[in-house]
Amino acid sequence: MSESTHEIPVVDLNDLTSPQSDVRAEAAAAVRRAFGHYGLIYIRNHGVDIDLLEKFYDAFLEFTSRSEDDKQKMSTPDIWYQRGWTPPNTEKAVVAGGQPDFKECFFITPYEPADELKQQYPEIYASNIWPENADEFEGSYTELSRQLQQVGVNLLRGCALALGLAPQQFEAAVDGGPHVTRALRYIPLDDEQVDTDILWGEEHTDFNFLTILPGGRFLDPSGERCSKPDPDAGLYLRTRPNEEHPNGKLVQGQTPEGCIVAQVGQQLEIVTGGEFIATPHVIEAPKQPGYSRVAMAHFVHLHAHEQLFPLEPFRTDESVRAYGPPKMVGTYNLKTLIDIGLAPKEAFDRLGYTQYERLDKIRQEEKGGQEEMGGQEEKGGQEAGEPAE
Numbered sequence: 001m002s003e004s005t006h007e008i009p010v011v012d013l014n015d016l017t018s019p020q021s022d023v024r025a026e027a028a029a030a031v032r033r034a035f036g037h038y039g040l041i042y043i044r045n046h047g048v049d050i051d052l053l054e055k056f057y058d059a060f061l062e063f064t065s066r067s068e069d070d071k072q073k074m075s076t077p078d079i080w081y082q083r084g085w086t087p088p089n090t091e092k093a094v095v096a097g098g099q100p101d102f103k104e105c106f107f108i109t110p111y112e113p114a115d116e117l118k119q120q121y122p123e124i125y126a127s128n129i130w131p132e133n134a135d136e137f138e139g140s141y142t143e144l145s146r147q148l149q150q151v152g153v154n155l156l157r158g159c160a161l162a163l164g165l166a167p168q169q170f171e172a173a174v175d176g177g178p179h180v181t182r183a184l185r186y187i188p189l190d191d192e193q194v195d196t197d198i199l200w201g202e203e204h205t206d207f208n209f210l211t212i213l214p215g216g217r218f219l220d221p222s223g224e225r226c227s228k229p230d231p232d233a234g235l236y237l238r239t240r241p242n243e244e245h246p247n248g249k250l251v252q253g254q255t256p257e258g259c260i261v262a263q264v265g266q267q268l269e270i271v272t273g274g275e276f277i278a279t280p281h282v283i284e285a286p287k288q289p290g291y292s293r294v295a296m297a298h299f300v301h302l303h304a305h306e307q308l309f310p311l312e313p314f315r316t317d318e319s320v321r322a323y324g325p326p327k328m329v330g331t332y333n334l335k336t337l338i339d340i341g342l343a344p345k346e347a348f349d350r351l352g353y354t355q356y357e358r359l360d361k362i363r364q365e366e367k368g369g370q371e372e373m374g375g376q377e378e379k380g381g382q383e384a385g386e387p388a389e
């Protein structure tokens with residue numbers, strides 16, 4: 001089913017900042033090839049502490065084994081689940097016909113957001129919350145989140161290089177963004193669910209700028225760590241469509257030893273006018289019942305005040321048609337969180353005129369006044385009211 005996966009390029013993160021220009025150029029070319037066709041790259045010398053990641057997974061599994069009541073205390077529908085615990089079957093992929101994913105998650109942000117942004121976007125710039133008696137969980141998770149953010153920033157320098165932009169252009173655009181790290185536990189399938197259409201993660205593209213995936217751990221039905229129980233389980237991506245494969249081609253991700261993965265999100269596709277492609281990907285569950293998996297994803301976001309529109313060098317009639325109109329990242333995030341089922345539909349109301357109730361109240365009061373006065377003042381409502389827009 002898949003083309004040979006070693007075609008997906010590997011980049012050494014150090015090469016992107018090498019003093020030797022030919023080394024830098026070769027690394028940038030790998031980024032260009034990887035993100036232009038697959039939307040995914042393998043990263044060597046990433047700087048993420050994998051021992052710490054393993055310690056974190058132990059702490060995370062301790063948390064997920066807590067009672068439903070305990071975990072519910074960490075659930076935050078009021079901030080659209082952007083921090084703390086997301087129960088299973090909450091989030092759904094946009095194109096999946098509404099089938100929720102079989103996973104539970106815990107979200108944090110690597111750095112405390114600025115007060116101004118917390119006020120403007122209370123959900124996507126919320127402060128972290130932590131479970132009780134979970135020091136190891138909090139300490140290791142925060143550290144990993146920051147390391148993953150740094151991988152993203154370093155790789156973004158390579159992306160700018162690959163696209164002929166100023167080296168700091170992307171790095172500056174994500175500074176202060178509503179970045180989130182998500183720890184996930186994919187729920188085991190039972191006998192009846194195995195071999196059905198149920199997936200651990202339905203096909204979707206990530207909506208952020210760049211996603212960093214440091215790797216996960218499979219667990220057997222007794223909860224013990226195990227190797228991959230089914231060679232076909234795990235992540236598949238769909239390549240950019242071309243003449244040979246008009247719908248793209250499904251490729252199974254097989255991360256080389258010692259590497260981690262980075263993926264292009266929709267925000268990066270939009271600002272590059274489609275030069276980089278946000279890759280559709282899907283997570284296949286093993287075909288054996290009872291197996292679960294823990295994993296982590298770090299989502300680097302553009303700053304909420306950035307504009308989402310092809311940058312000048314990538315602006316063509318076609319890209320403007322495909323990615324217009326220009327949008328503000330914060331409002332784009334709001335809409336997408338509604339689409340994937342985390343934010344309520346009413347959140348849309350904040351994007352339009354919001355003072356209908358005020359006008360209505362004034363008009364009702366005036367109507368009451370007129371009735372009291374026996375309807376003598378004919379035009380009062382018109383004059384006191386505000387324009388409807």
Ligand SMILES: [Fe+2]
Binds near residue numbers: 204205206281
């Ligand atoms: Fe994803």
